[in-house]
Amino acid sequence: MTEILVRLATVDDTAGLASLLRSIGWFGRISEEPPEKTVEKVTAALALALAGDSHAIWVAEGADGRVLAYAAAHWLPYLFLPGPEGYLSELFVREEARGQGVGSRLLEAVKAEAKRRGCSRLQLVNFRQRESYQRGFYAKAGWEERPDGASFVLYL
Numbered sequence: 273m274t275e276i277l278v279r280l281a282t283v284d285d286t287a288g289l290a291s292l293l294r295s296i297g298w299f300g301r302i303s304e305e306p307p308e309k310t311v312e313k314v315t316a317a318l319a320l321a322l323a324g325d326s327h328a329i330w331v332a333e334g335a336d337g338r339v340l341a342y343a344a345a346h347w348l349p350y351l352f353l354p355g356p357e358g359y360l361s362e363l364f365v366r367e368e369a370r371g372q373g374v375g376s377r378l379l380e381a382v383k384a385e386a387k388r389r390g391c392s393r394l395q396l397v398n399f400r401q402r403e404s405y406q407r408g409f410y411a412k413a414g415w416e417e418r419p420d421g422a423s424f425v426l427y428l
């Protein structure tokens with residue numbers, strides 16, 4: 273594997289993150305909008321994420337400085353847990369960089385930070401039709417699927 277640096281994102285990663293997101297091709301709205309619009313939205317989201325201590329975004333950077341992947345996590349105080357919950361909301365690796373340990377490195381970074389913060393657990397949603405689910409990406413990393421839980425969403 274080529275040399276990969278995993279580090280926290282900064283505003284300088286805006287263009288790299290927007291380009292990565294557009295390359296994933298899963299999101300109709302993003303594919304249809306002009307690239308400047310994606311940059312604008314990533315700029316706004318990054319500003320929110322970097323403003324406080326409740327969010328963290330990591331990037332995996334290739335030897336040439338290109339953003340190859342990112343992960344976003346959010347730290348949620350829970351009254352009934354002994355420590356906060358970390359919610360992993362996004363983890364994307366550029367197609368050409370998959371299967372080389374980059375996603376696993378990011379997952380480890382999230383886990384290490386969650387432990388450092390005294391989190392009780394990490395949580396995420398992984399759709400069963402995704403390759404990541406079918407290849408057991410999270411299960412291999414020790415995550416447990418909770419068969420008794422239903423995932424709800426209210427679109428606004």
Ligand SMILES: CC(C)(COP(=O)(O)OP(=O)(O)OC[C@H]1O[C@@H](n2cnc3c(N)ncnc32)[C@H](O)[C@@H]1OP(=O)(O)O)[C@@H](O)C(=O)NCCC(=O)NCCS
Nearest residue numbers: 363364365370371372373374375376402403404407408409
């Ligand atoms: C799923 C994903 C994050 C895994 O990151 P990765 O860098 O490709 O994975 P790693 O190289 O660290 O490999 C770890 C495991 O991931 C799985 N994996 C490897 N390549 C994969 C691929 N192209 N797609 C899905 N899962 C893959 C395998 O189970 C692998 O374990 P193995 O080596 O024992 O077979 C990445 O492939 C990706 O971004 N896929 C598209 C977006 C996505 O599914 N995001 C997560 C759910 S929202």
